Amino acid sequence: MSKTPEFQRAGAAPDLPTGTVKFILYCMSHFRGLMALMLILETGQAAGNILVPYAVKSIMDGVAHSAGGPVLETLRGPLLLLAGLALAEILFSRASGAVLIVIGPRLRQRTTRTLYAYLQYHSVRYFGNNFAGGLAHRISETAMSVNHTVWSVLCDFWPIAVTFAVSVTLLLGVHQGLGLFVAGWVLLYVLSSYGLATRCQPYAQGYAATRSLVNGKIVDAVTNILNAKLFARLDYERQYLDGFLETEVRAARRTFWYMERVRWFQFIAAAALKLGTVYYALTLWDGGQIGVGDFTMSIGLALLIISDARNLTRRFLEFFEYVGNVSNGVDTIVRPHDIVDVPDAQPLRISQGRIEFRNVKFGYDPAQPVFDGLNVTIVPGQRVGLVGYSGSGKSTFVGLMLRNFEPQGGQILIDGADIAGVTLDSLHEQVSLIPQDPSLFHRSLKENIGYGKLGASDTDISEAARMAHADDFIQAMNEGYESLVGERGVKLSGGQRQRIAIARVMLKDAPVLILDEATSSLDSVTEKTIQENLDRAMGKKTVIAIAHRLSTIAHLDRILVFDNGRIVEDGSHDELLARRGFYHRLWSMQAGGFLPEQLNQADFSAMGHE
Numbered sequence: 001m002s003k004t005p006e007f008q009r010a011g012a013a014p015d016l017p018t019g020t021v022k023f024i025l026y027c028m029s030h031f032r033g034l035m036a037l038m039l040i041l042e043t044g045q046a047a048g049n050i051l052v053p054y055a056v057k058s059i060m061d062g063v064a065h066s067a068g069g070p071v072l073e074t075l076r077g078p079l080l081l082l083a084g085l086a087l088a089e090i091l092f093s094r095a096s097g098a099v100l101i102v103i104g105p106r107l108r109q110r111t112t113r114t115l116y117a118y119l120q121y122h123s124v125r126y127f128g129n130n131f132a133g134g135l136a137h138r139i140s141e142t143a144m145s146v147n148h149t150v151w152s153v154l155c156d157f158w159p160i161a162v163t164f165a166v167s168v169t170l171l172l173g174v175h176q177g178l179g180l181f182v183a184g185w186v187l188l189y190v191l192s193s194y195g196l197a198t199r200c201q202p203y204a205q206g207y208a209a210t211r212s213l214v215n216g217k218i219v220d221a222v223t224n225i226l227n228a229k230l231f232a233r234l235d236y237e238r239q240y241l242d243g244f245l246e247t248e249v250r251a252a253r254r255t256f257w258y259m260e261r262v263r264w265f266q267f268i269a270a271a272a273l274k275l276g277t278v279y280y281a282l283t284l285w286d287g288g289q290i291g292v293g294d295f296t297m298s299i300g301l302a303l304l305i306i307s308d309a310r311n312l313t314r315r316f317l318e319f320f321e322y323v324g325n326v327s328n329g330v331d332t333i334v335r336p337h338d339i340v341d342v343p344d345a346q347p348l349r350i351s352q353g354r355i356e357f358r359n360v361k362f363g364y365d366p367a368q369p370v371f372d373g374l375n376v377t378i379v380p381g382q383r384v385g386l387v388g389y390s391g392s393g394k395s396t397f398v399g400l401m402l403r404n405f406e407p408q409g410g411q412i413l414i415d416g417a418d419i420a421g422v423t424l425d426s427l428h429e430q431v432s433l434i435p436q437d438p439s440l441f442h443r444s445l446k447e448n449i450g451y452g453k454l455g456a457s458d459t460d461i462s463e464a465a466r467m468a469h470a471d472d473f474i475q476a477m478n479e480g481y482e483s484l485v486g487e488r489g490v491k492l493s494g495g496q497r498q499r500i501a502i503a504r505v506m507l508k509d510a511p512v513l514i515l516d517e518a519t520s521s522l523d524s525v526t527e528k529t530i531q532e533n534l535d536r537a538m539g540k541k542t543v544i545a546i547a548h549r550l551s552t553i554a555h556l557d558r559i560l561v562f563d564n565g566r567i568v569e570d571g572s573h574d575e576l577l578a579r580r581g582f583y584h585r586l587w588s589m590q591a592g593g594f595l596p597e598q599l600n601q602a603d604f605s606a607m608g609h610e
């Protein structure tokens with residue numbers, strides 16, 4: 001077990017911080033060195049940019065003092081500085097770009113992988129409450145937003161801060177009053193931009209919410225396109241969507257109008273800075289307090305500040321959105337796992353296959369218990385059939401055995417070990433389930449069957465398929481075992497999908513086998529053939545088989561009749577028939593009182609076979 005790769009065991013789910021900022025820092029933590037390098041490069045680039053007006057000042061001073069003579073020679077220094085700055089800008093910015101390419105995709109990969117690994121350990125209940133598409137979208141959105149948040153800070157806010165700080169320092173050097181004027185403007189501008197962004201945020205969030213609502217509506221409509229077609233409701237669906245699209249337009253306009261007002265503010269603020277600086281600098285010039293060089297530099301710096309400040313509100317808004325996305329993703333995904341291995345969980349070792357429910361209490365909603373003190377023992381090697389009305393708790397019974405849900409009271413023991421104390425992987429490794437509605441990966445049939453035993457040979461796979469009566473139809477497909485099955489297996493018929501699920505479990509060959517309506521979609525002939533193979537595969541295994549078609553389970557050792565979460569009858573087929581109770585009634589209704597052999601014959605002749 002020591003060789004298990006990272007994140008494989010439930011106990012090894014990554015321990016993630018639940019705070020947004022901490023989570024972002026956690027994701028960044030692997031790239032500290034490169035991030036620091038980026039910070040340096042961005043500083044270099046911003047500083048290089050801002051020193052251009054300073055170089056221009058030297059040139060202007062030189063020109064002013066040249067008294068009409070040739071200047072190229074005397075201005076060699078400042079010109080070299082200008083060239084050096086241009087070069088520095090190119091080098092710093094491109095180096096920063098290169099580092100970004102190195103870190104960016106890796107950071108996203110790490111975030112995605114970490115969130116995905118965390119997500120995997122959530123319980124069945126969690127996945128019942130959160131939709132697959134939504135979760136996938138959350139992960140990619142969160143990973144993308146972690147990147148954007150980091151870049152916003154490193155490549156937007158940081159260089160802007162450097163530009164502002166250096167400009168103000170340079171201006172303070174020129175003239176204290178001018179420096180303070182610009183510093184005051186910067187302070188006011190940043191605060192107002194932040195305030196405006198905060199006030200715009202609800203609009204932006206509303207807009208984002210309508211976008212995702214529209215998206216969800218389209219996904220739902222496309223998923224149910226067959227319903228729409230079969231009910232001839234295509235027009236209805238378009239009109240239904242139109243309503244939501246209209247809401248989106250209104251939300252978008254609200255946000256954009258607000259942004260437009262922000263732009264008014266920005267343009268006016270920029271004009272104030274430009275005019276103010278020019279006027280102030282001219283006054284100083286008039287008073288003989290600054291020279292032509294300082295004058296040009298002041299104007300240059302003011303223009304630089306304006307160009308950097310232009311989109312500050314939008315940047316704040318985007319930043320809020322990214323942080324909001326991360327926080328959303330963290331809230332949805334990084335919440336405590338419901339069902340995990342207990343700290344000292346031991347691997348379960350099933351040698352016999354004895355299953356015991358001791359006073360088990362369980363309800364999906366504790367206020368509405370499905371089981372209220374259920375007791376039953378299944379001895380090793382026993383083959384047990386579960387029957388009962390729809391909703392009587394059969395699937396819940398087996399779900400509890402697999403620890404898909406945790407009972408609110410009582411214990412479930414396998415070979416004497418409480419399953420709450422064993423590792424989930426060891427439990428699932430040794431208890432096989434063919435679920436009521438098996439779904440397949442959109443991968444080849446070979447991979448889907450081979451899922452039962454990683455590394456199984458082609459021969460093993462086709463042998464399992466043969467046992468499950470799937471080999472023939474697979475061979476008949478264009479690409480045979482390489483055929484893809486469509487999302488969740490939609491390109492197969494219900495019965496074909498069931499047979500793949502059976503093959504997969506036969507290959508797994510676990511000591512405890514659970515069949516939840518495993519053959520319900522099969523015709524009686526195919527079912528009978530598979531049943532024989534299943535019986536052989538069952539060998540000495542403990543088997544629990546759920547079926548509505550009683551002929552499927554009539555031959556098993558023992559039958560448990562469920563009614564409303566209680567076991568109302570317990571015994572062999574013959575015993576239960578003799579009791580003339582619940583089971584007898586069910587049996588009579590289905591078979592019209594036929595005995596099993598007669599039932600099979602009746603089935604066969606009805607189908608016109610043999």
Ligand SMILES: Nc1ncnc2c1ncn2[C@@H]1O[C@H](COP(=O)(O)OP(=O)(O)OP(=O)(O)O)[C@@H](O)[C@H]1O
Nearest residue numbers: 128364365370389390391392393394395396397436
């Ligand atoms: N994931 C769930 N969340 C909430 N309630 C559930 C969930 N699954 C089942 N139930 C409820 O629990 C009860 C027992 O359901 P269960 O699936 O065990 O019935 P079943 O005997 O397997 O029925 P069927 O023969 O139709 O498969 C039902 O009332 C059902 O509505």
Ligand SMILES: [Mg+2]
Nearest residue numbers: 394395396436
């Ligand atoms: Mg069921």
